Amino acid sequence: MPGDLENSSAMTVSTASGEASVSSSGNQTVPPTTTTKKKRNRPGMPDPDAEVIALSPKTLMATNRFVCEICNKGFQRDQNLQLHRRGHNLPWKLRQRSSKEVRKRVYVCPESSCVHHDPSRALGDLTGIKKHFCRKHGEKNWKCDKCSKKYAVQSDWKAHLKTCGTKEYKCDCGTLFSRRDSFITHRAFCDALAEESARAQTVANTSSEEDPKLQIVHSSPPPPPPPPPSTTTVTSVVLPIQNPGYTGKEWNFKKISVGFLSALVSNSLSYLSFPFLFPVLVGGLPENPTEILQPTPTPAETGFNGISSSSSSNGSTSSRVFASLFASSTAAGSLQPPTSAFSDLICAMARSERPGNLESASATEPTSLCLSNNCLSLFETVGQDRRQYAPPQQPAMAATAILQKAAQIGSKATNASLLRGLGLAMSSSSSPQESLQWNCQIDPEPAPVGAGLGLALPYDGGAGLTELMMGPSSLSLSLFGPKPTTLDFLGLGMAVGGAPTGGLSALITSIGSGLDVAAAAASFGGGGGGGGGGNSNSNSPGNKWEEALDRKPSTPSLL
């Protein structure tokens, strides 16, 4: 062998560069050794001149025929015993492989009924006949604990163990399924899935805080094939609160909200005002600036440009409010489509960037573009009733976070009604069964198909023009998935078209804004009725809100 090595390496060197000699020689040594190996006879086709050996079942099955006389340890092969004997300082002798000894041995199966009992069908090696005998004529004592399959040969069993479960379906809870259907159904209802997604959520939360750019990448309009659900599906509760739209200007939030309140009161719509403040909070909250995902360039000013014409219908509305609304909307647009508690909200914005829309709400775009984009998305009729389907997956957390903010703000502003308004808003979004019993789940995948659907916009296409005019209000609407808030928003925005619910229509009528849209709204008669809310909405809005106010928020302890 060493000689071979030398030769081959020398050959290589002569043909190739000297530097390559080592590696190439290593490669080349392999073929010679394999060719010198004897070919295994195919089972049942022995050489005619081979020595036929018939072993009794007992001998065949004996696992250790060669026993050490000192320690009684048994070995399957004599050679192994000989090696063992060396340890006892006993005389030992390894058989030398010599060319004279070549006489081949073949083995027959001791089972007389077996085809391999005939010497002409004898098997070529001892292990082969052993396994054959075990498999075909022996007991199957090796059982797989997972699938209960039994094997007679241990090595078969071991081989099975390696693959068992790979073909089958295993839930994280440990349950195994042989059928996909069964596994799927189990999986859907198993707590393991809920736990997993809960874990995924925390992970994603962290990542969204740590790496905002990643999020932004995801939000680019025609998204690449859906990223793993754990990152897309889960979004942080923080997102809405992060206020990415916050530009660094020191907004006087209190001032805005209070001013806004007064504006509302002056409109004699005070009972509608509480929820309206909410987006202001969300949008205008000077939250921790480090969490800003993507600062929007001067949203206030650009926002005004985009909005000014439409906002004229409500003179008393502070433009700053619009700005705040707008800022938040822009921010939402720059975020990736989330499924957070504010899924309606965010989704509405994120979805508004339709794949076809080049001017998607990417954060670097001028904000006016974002606005127009959102307005465009209002014409989507597909997602209309989304907002009836209520709130999102983890409302509690979001509610918690926002309510805490609300509490802070509320205490600053010392405005109880504001606080109540917030609480109300929360309750409307966190208690699905109370309103319409829809639970809203946003499509986590920013797929083109789903893009238009994710819209949480309650508008009817028919009222398109009006809606366009009422851009700001529509924005605020989309900020607020859950209905009651949006209703009020509409009412405040004054003269907004497309009434999603009967309650709204009634509201508009009662406001007496006198727009032709009101008629259109009325024609929807309880249209929001997707759920039980439809009926209650048809009451006068005042009653409705009385009820709503009486209702405690789902997380009252926070207040």
Place this chain on the structure above:
Amino acid sequence: MMQFTEPPPSHPLLHQMSPCSNLPMSKNQFHRTRPWPGFSSSKAVGSFGDANCMEQLLVHCANAIDSNDATLAQQILWVLNNIAPPDGDSNQRLTCGFLRALIARAAKTGSCKMLTAMASANTNLARNTHKFSLIELANFIDLTPWHRFGFTAANAAILEAVEGFSVVHIIDLSSTHCMQIPTLIDSIANRPDGPPLIKLTVVGATEDVPPMLDLSYEELGTKLMNFARSRNVGMEFRVIPSSSSDGFASLIEQLRVQQIVFGGEGEALVINCHMMLHYIPEETLGVIQETNSNPYFFDSSPTLSLRTMFLKSLRSLDPTIVILVDEDADFTSINLVCRLRSAFNYLWIPYDTVDTFLPRGSKHRQWYEADMCWKIENVIANEGVQRVERLEPKSRWVQRMRNANFRGISFGEDAVSEVKSMLDEHAAGWGLKKEEDDLVLTWKGHNVGFATAWVPA
């Protein structure tokens, strides 16, 4: 009929009863007892263990109870009680279920105090219907093709029908608490053109019909949405409280309102009816619902049953596809004996099949049979609105759907092959028949359930 007119002559009691059995004979003429191929011979245990004999005894007993013949009723009940132990073979357990149902019926009529006492001692069998956890129910349904047949066929047909739609609104009218939905979500998630948004609307039934769930639909919905999200499918979930007793009037109303408001354009509307529609009152009960209380205000004809009106209103929603899966039997007769025979000759199947998938004495088997007992008792002991198990045979449903201006469509090759491979995973007795457009699940050659698919004509 033979076994009825010629009772085994070996027992005097049967001779004694034969005269009174003549009375309901004429009513039973239109009912044909099914043959029991591969069943009666192997399961026959003497003259009384025979299923046909047990059926006769039950019929006699029912007649005796209805004619207030307490003595005779008690005699037969005594005999039945001895030949049909609750832990016997499948026939005996089946008979035992009917026996208890008859006792319950007798107790309700109050004609016999002893029976009342018996009933109160005996009612636990059907009363202790188990409340399943979701996992339990999933495992339970997985044991047998009883529901999986409909799930598999329906899912394949739905998947085909909603191709190209970006929003799929599924109304799941199912007695199995959304057990079909995960597999549907899964297959929709994998469709080549990307998953649609799924809106799932389920009916929060106001009445308790087994299998019962130990958690609310809100919790169920959360889990389903969670699952959909894990499959990258957007999903919305809504529960509309509605009752089969008024033909799901509130559901229809809400769907209608929604359609008026949103038009539903680009949205597929899938109505999946899985063993649920037979709870809607049909003609034999419909007369109770007069025009005033009729929730379907648009149709004041008193001759229309709620069942008919429900289908008509379904049609008015112009659904993309309607899947109708139900059990293939007739429990609608106002005649007790007819119903008893019909039920006896259908419900042997679940008792017979259970041996193939649940060991004797197992807890799951008790749950399973308790649910069966509940059904039997509902069919036998109850009347009027309380009798909710109102199965109709496939032929009648087909006629109803056609009358409601639906057109049957054929299940695709995919559906057929999927059902077949599903059946391969179960015991050998299950089979699949194709009848025109429809699929029929069989057990030992007997029709068990059917799956039909419909589109607006």
